[in-house]
Amino acid sequence: MSKNIDLIAKLAQMLQEGKDIEEIEVSSWGWGRLLRKLRVKKSPRILAPAPSVVVEAPPEIIAIKAGLVGTFYYNNDKPLTVGDEIKSDDVVGIITALKLENNVESEITGKIIAVEVEDGQIVEYGQVLFKVELT
Missing domain, CATH: 2.40.50.100 (RNA polymerase II/Efflux pump adaptor protein, barrel-sandwich hybrid domain)
Incomplete structure (x- = not known):
């Protein structure tokens, strides 16, 4: 069983390092695993604040x-x-x-x-x- 765990760990590492690989399915002697690449959502870019615009308020x-x-x-x-x-x-x-x-x-x-x-x-x-x- 430890051979399977080592194999899965190596495949998971390959999956994370590989740019073209999205998922790997492993099955052997009655068991199987599907490994998918972990996708990390990128946080939105922080934009520089817009320059302030002075707008004259209408009379009340x-x-x-x-x-x-x-x-x-x-x-x-x-x-x-x-x-x-x-x-x-x-x-x-x-x-x-x-x-x-x-x-x-x-x-x-x-x-x-x-x-x-x-x-x-x-x-x-x-x-x-x-x-x-x-x-």
Whole structure:
């Protein structure tokens, strides 16, 4: 039996060293073995890090939304328009509901980039009234 083990060890060594040999099958006097070449997976190549690219972030846009259902009215005779500057706590409009006037206040400072409602328009809770670019 030790002759068989020695033979298998030699064949296994030949299998690992041989570039063209993938497997060896040995059988003799009622026993047999199939030897296959051990394949080691190569780890992926580590690439050099890509150079960093500076990308200018787009300005942050925040929506001022209706806090309740009702009718929206501009705060003054002069409605807010695109390009107008607003500050935190400015009253940007009024929503009336059940004959009560509720101020719509800005929580941010920025520039109006879109007016999404008209004076006298019925608005839903969460509806966007204005879009503001932070400054």
